[in-house]
Amino acid sequence: xxxxxLALYAIGALTAAALASSVFLLSTKGIxxxxxxxxxxxxxLLLGCIGLASHYLCRAMPIQSSSRxxxxxxxxxxxxxxxxxxxxxxxxxxxxxxRRLAPDYTLLFGLGVLLYVATVAVQYLVLEIxxxxxxxxxxxxxxVLAREAxxxxxxxxxxxHFLFNSLNAVASLCGSRxxxxxxxxxxxxxxxxxxxxxxxxxxxxxxxxxxLVTRYLAIEKVRFGDRLKTRIDxxxxxxxxxVPPLLLQPLVENAVRHGVASMVEGGTIDIxxxxxxxxxxxxxxxxxDPDRADHRGEGIGLQNARGRLHTVSEGRAVMxxxxxxxxxxxxxxxxx
Amino acid sequence: MIRTIIVDDEPLxxxxxxxxxxxxxxxxxxxxxxxxxxxxxxxxxxDPDLLLLDIQMPKLDGFEVLxxxxxxxxxxxxxxHDEYALRAFEVHALDxxxxxxxxxxxRAVLERVKQQTGREHTPVAGLAASLxxxxxxxxxxxxxxxxxxxxxxxxxxxxxxxxxAIVIHTAGTTLRKQQPIGDLARELDPDRFVRVHRSVLLNxxxxxxxxxxxxxxxxxxxxxxxxxxxxxxxxxxxxELL
Numbered sequence: 001x002x003x004x005x006l007a008l009y010a011i012g013a014l015t016a017a018a019l020a021s022s023v024f025l026l027s028t029k030g031i032x033x034x035x036x037x038x039x040x041x042x043x044x045l046l047l048g049c050i051g052l053a054s055h056y057l058c059r060a061m062p063i064q065s066s067s068r069x070x071x072x073x074x075x076x077x078x079x080x081x082x083x084x085x086x087x088x089x090x091x092x093x094x095x096x097x098x099r100r101l102a103p104d105y106t107l108l109f110g111l112g113v114l115l116y117v118a119t120v121a122v123q124y125l126v127l128e129i130x131x132x133x134x135x136x137x138x139x140x141x142x143x144v145l146a147r148e149a150x151x152x153x154x155x156x157x158x159x160x161h162f163l164f165n166s167l168n169a170v171a172s173l174c175g176s177r178x179x180x181x182x183x184x185x186x187x188x189x190x191x192x193x194x195x196x197x198x199x200x201x202x203x204x205x206x207x208x209x210x211x212l213v214t215r216y217l218a219i220e221k222v223r224f225g226d227r228l229k230t231r232i233d234x235x236x237x238x239x240x241x242x243v244p245p246l247l248l249q250p251l252v253e254n255a256v257r258h259g260v261a262s263m264v265e266g267g268t269i270d271i272x273x274x275x276x277x278x279x280x281x282x283x284x285x286x287x288x289d290p291d292r293a294d295h296r297g298e299g300i301g302l303q304n305a306r307g308r309l310h311t312v313s314e315g316r317a318v319m320x321x322x323x324x325x326x327x328x329x330x331x332x333x334x335x336x
Numbered sequence: 337m338i339r340t341i342i343v344d345d346e347p348l349x350x351x352x353x354x355x356x357x358x359x360x361x362x363x364x365x366x367x368x369x370x371x372x373x374x375x376x377x378x379x380x381x382x383d384p385d386l387l388l389l390d391i392q393m394p395k396l397d398g399f400e401v402l403x404x405x406x407x408x409x410x411x412x413x414x415x416x417h418d419e420y421a422l423r424a425f426e427v428h429a430l431d432x433x434x435x436x437x438x439x440x441x442x443r444a445v446l447e448r449v450k451q452q453t454g455r456e457h458t459p460v461a462g463l464a465a466s467l468x469x470x471x472x473x474x475x476x477x478x479x480x481x482x483x484x485x486x487x488x489x490x491x492x493x494x495x496x497x498x499x500x501a502i503v504i505h506t507a508g509t510t511l512r513k514q515q516p517i518g519d520l521a522r523e524l525d526p527d528r529f530v531r532v533h534r535s536v537l538l539n540x541x542x543x544x545x546x547x548x549x550x551x552x553x554x555x556x557x558x559x560x561x562x563x564x565x566x567x568x569x570x571x572x573x574x575x576e577l578l
Contacts, residue, residue, distance in 0.1 A: 291487075
């Protein structure tokens, strides 16, 4: 329902309520219904409009953030004012119409206050329903966004080239080394399962992340053969540190795709992690062809890693990426 | 016999091609290469009928290999995944194999290849530019002695036209390549390299300042002090960009 329509209904309802009750009041004095309606209609319509204006009072004083006292005070005050106006209208209207129709003004005043307060209560109720519905919608939107982000992250982690090339390797092994083909299929399944599981977590240990990295490298080693060598050197203490999941995996993937894969003779990817003085230091170092084609600026993988580190550490983590003399080196310092 | 060269940097990818090809009596594998340099050399040496070519490889990618070939074998790209490239292949009626591929698919491709060999077919070298989905990232030059040089764009100050050739200026050294400057201009990222003059493509990162030289003609002074002519239309292009 649109806002204008709603306002019309509200005025209508309140006017009808005021009309019905005051006609009843007049009929107790033996006044005919037609005359009573003619007498009661203008003041009732006025009360209906005033009642609608209470909408702004309800908006200005939200039920959650305003004190009960101040709400009560302003409701009572505005109810008295509204009812006063309604009684005043009655009086002037009766004066024009016929003084014999004069109702009991005390009773009328009480009726006005009652109707006004009821209107305010209904307004608050409607506002509350709106607020909770909005909150529900926002929560839903957030859940959808979070899910999308998850999927995007997953897609970003998994380079389609990696998947198709790995499947090609499996197809190749089937002909010559079926047992190795089975093992490669197993590696792939383990890797994808792990990436889905870890990706859904808030924090994981560095050891868990390196387990994922190791599985990834095992697959790439089947593809690249002797060209890909790795050395991983991690302190036990460093392995127990908590890191955001899938922080290193894309960086290591970069080290393979843009590093070792760009070298005819291949090379070694070095991964080191130490914990000293409450600071986790991680280093990824790999050879890279300075003349490679995709050599320009900071790639999406690095930017993502930098952004996530910044968020999880509230800006205290430092990440550096530098390329010198054919080696690409990413270093991360993350306070524990 | 169809003299064939396999080019792929992954040993297993070469294995499966070799295995499938062995089933075809008409195929004679004369060389297997693990990177683009080897491929260019092997094609010059063996003059094959068929080249099975991977795209992502160290040193030279598949497109750069095409560009450097003096001879034109039938080329079949063997690639993992590259939507844009695939569309380009289809436009030029080039065959490709999507990894992983079935034996049947390879057989079908070989059938078509057999119809093409022995017949005149379009030279492939000119296709490289239109197959590449994104702007050129580096320039490859083959010297008379067969050595290949790769120059990343970031290292280039400016490129000058010299008849039908270009002269590439990089930090004090120059390199000559047989290519019309207009062809190169079309392949470069227009936000990085600007045709400031009919015969000059300038790396805009190198510009220090631009001075008025004479009425209606300007000169760009580069970081290293080199002076490069800037025409009126060239200046308009620069102003639009900067």
